[in-house]
Amino acid sequence: MRRRLAALLLAVSCTGFAHAEDFPGIEQLMSAEEFEAAGLDKLSDAERDALDNWLLRYTARDAETLRSTSEDVREAEQEARIEARVRTPFRGWNGNTLFYLENGQVWQQRLEGRFAYEGGDREVILDKNFFGFWRLTHVATGRKVGVKRIR
Template structure:
């Protein structure tokens, strides 16, 4: 099951949607169980109080209610997909990113920073930096410059 299919799936009935949302509230494992320990620590979620974590989980339930049945049925498949990792290097001199930067990798792939409000910017000067691209739980890719431990959201364009 691809993340695009999860995101595009809709339920046919608003009544069914309400019922599934209630079921998910009872069955939702919580963000801590959906992330691995490293992701949980890096995200800073370990700093949240129990009541803050509960509020975040409640928000996630509401946000994903339309996909709740598929998410519950496919948590393991999605988690397996998130283990996929691409390792490569950016070709040539890398100067950082500015909101819509393209990343030309040695493996032939081209990725682009997902345009973000305010244009996430980071300036650096490196030659052929090594990168890892991981897919998160929601099926979105994140590029990390290994030597600097700096990350940005990306999408593959080639």
């Protein structure tokens, strides 16, 4: 549970929300399974709002210190990151691209965009953005695209 809370705080701390209206709320930051497993589905609307407000205040004050000093947070940050290689041929993406990774995972482009690539570098990093959605970064070029895992 500590690791799950650390991961949640990490996700929230990475957001950098400027105003309360920018904060999507804890229910949007977690998957439905995580939300239920944490027991948050049992909270009333007022209790959930209070938790959202606390998270927002926390990220504005203490989150950066926790990110740099907590071993649990550092471990959770590593778990939310995948370093891999795309199987050849890798030619970038074109709007609905499937990415077959050497580790056996398959990811699909979920956001529009095109990127043509002719080089040989196939290293990618998959990590979650501040809203909890996955993105793929082509290491050699720094280009990013939103993805979802297929298998």
